Amino acid sequence: MKPSISRSRAVTAAGALSLAVVPATASAQSPQTTAPQATASAAPVSASLHDSHVRYGSRVTVSGRIAQSGTVQPVVLEYRPRGGQWSAVAQDETDKAGRYRLRATVRRNGALRVVLAGRPATAVAAGPTAAAPTTSRELAVRVAAALRTTKVRRDVVAGRAATVSGTVLPAAAGRVVRLQVRRGGTWRTVDRDATSRGGRYALSWRTARIGRMSMRVRVGADRATTATRRTLGRLNVYRRVFVSWYGPGFYGGRTACGQTLGYGTLGVAHKSLPCGTKVTFRLRGRSVTVPVIDRGPYVGGREYDLTGATKRALGFGSTGTVLSTV
Numbered sequence: 001m002k003p004s005i006s007r008s009r010a011v012t013a014a015g016a017l018s019l020a021v022v023p024a025t026a027s028a029q030s031p032q033t034t035a036p037q038a039t040a041s042a043a044p045v046s047a048s049l050h051d052s053h054v055r056y057g058s059r060v061t062v063s064g065r066i067a068q069s070g071t072v073q074p075v076v077l078e079y080r081p082r083g084g085q086w087s088a089v090a091q092d093e094t095d096k097a098g099r100y101r102l103r104a105t106v107r108r109n110g111a112l113r114v115v116l117a118g119r120p121a122t123a124v125a126a127g128p129t130a131a132a133p134t135t136s137r138e139l140a141v142r143v144a145a146a147l148r149t150t151k152v153r154r155d156v157v158a159g160r161a162a163t164v165s166g167t168v169l170p171a172a173a174g175r176v177v178r179l180q181v182r183r184g185g186t187w188r189t190v191d192r193d194a195t196s197r198g199g200r201y202a203l204s205w206r207t208a209r210i211g212r213m214s215m216r217v218r219v220g221a222d223r224a225t226t227a228t229r230r231t232l233g234r235l236n237v238y239r240r241v242f243v244s245w246y247g248p249g250f251y252g253g254r255t256a257c258g259q260t261l262g263y264g265t266l267g268v269a270h271k272s273l274p275c276g277t278k279v280t281f282r283l284r285g286r287s288v289t290v291p292v293i294d295r296g297p298y299v300g301g302r303e304y305d306l307t308g309a310t311k312r313a314l315g316f317g318s319t320g321t322v323l324s325t326v
Contacts, residue, residue: 044068045075047114047136056146056169056225059103062112064136066098074117077102081110082223091117107170108224111138145169145225147177147217154215154235155282157323161206162235168219171199175219179203181235183213210239212280212325236280236287238323243281244297245316247308255294266313267293269305273326281306281314282323288313 047064054060066073077090089104102114114136149166156162168175172195179191190205203217218229246269250261257275259265266288268279273292280289281304290310297305304324306316316322 045114045116045134045136047112047139049112049139049141052140053142053144053226054106055144055228056107057105059105060112060141061101061103062114062139063099063101064114065100066094066116068098070096070098072096073098075100075102076115076117077104078113078115079104079106079110080112081108084110086113106141106143109142109226111140113138143225144228145175145219145222147219147228147230149217149230149232152232154232155238155287155323156236157238157240158208158210159206161204162215162237163202163204164215164217164232165200165202166217167199168195168201169199170224171195171197172222172224173197175199175222177201177203178218179205179215180218181205181213181215183211187216207237210237210325212236212278234280236282236325238280238282238325240321241303241324242301242319242321243304243306243316243324244299244302244319245306245308245311246296247311257293259293261294261307264309265293265307266290266309267307268310269294269296269307270303271295271298277326279304280325281310283314283316286314 044067045064046067047062050061050063062077066075073094075092075094076088078086079089080086089106090102092100092102094100100114104112106112116134146169147166148169149164151163151165153161153163164179168177175195177193177195178189180187180189182188191203193201193203195201213235215232215235216229217232219227221227247261247263251263253261255261255267255269259267267290268281270277270279270292273279275292277292278289279292280287288310290307293307294305302319306314314322
């Protein structure tokens with residue numbers, strides 16, 4: 001018996017028709033016999049980083065879930081510093097629903113991932129033969145350098161130096177630390193120093209300009225950490241002034257600036273400074289900042305009259321010299 005054949009038309013390179021003879025048994029296969037295409041499994045380890053930018057020495061928290069768990073499973077949090085190798089930094093077990101929460105301390109920029117304990121680490125892959133991953137996606141973490149101060153001198157007489165010293169962590173030689181002051185809304189660098197091998201720095205600034213200004217230190221980014229800054233509060237540059245005080249006999253009356261003067265009123269009288277001007281006084285380690293609320297004094301050689309409350313806050317006597325920022 002002759003085998004049956006099926007004929008199909010095909011065009012040769014010369015353009016002529018030809019017949020292709022195909023055994024009937026080699027025709028299109030039934031859908032039931034077609035091999036199914038394998039697909040990559042969804043990643044069974046989900047992970048999220050609660051804060052991707054932390055301070056040096058702070059702890060990071062990673063939480064997530066193991067898909068289709070049903071049982072308690074051990075999980076490991078691994079960390080890799082930039083340019084380094086993976087290492088385990090925390091380990092815990094999931095609950096029966098597959099949920100977990102891991103915490104660890106990191107000290108350099110790098111990446112984190114969660115791995116199913118006891119299994120070779122395999123990342124999420126694509127393709128028909130991809131194995132189910134046992135590792136979460138990588139989570140980038142940035143670490144801000146720790147900028148510590150050990151000594152700050154921010155109350156100085158005009159012409160004397162304000163000083164700041166401390167350390168930067170992680171400790172490394174050559175990191176540039178800047179001392180900055182702000183007056184008029186703009187930060188200005190007034191001194192800089194390169195850290196020693198132990199991360200130490202020392203900064204100073206001498207100014208003859210009287211007044212109060214914000215002060216901070218700042219260190220730039222490097223490969224290990226991001227830039228950071230530390231606010232140091234107010235820098236007070238003083239001059240010496242001769243002052244007196246007043247109060248008894250005036251309580252209950254109105255000041256030249258429209259305020260009722262009382263026993264507990266903090267303020268100062270001056271001949272010409274605008275009402276409300278803030279002035280900081282300092283005496284023997286005590287300091288107080290008060291507004292101008294009145295006019296005076298009208299006794300030769302005296303620049304300010306302190307209210308009774310201001311006098312007591314400073315531990316001041318009757319008349320004498322104190323330090324003033326205005």
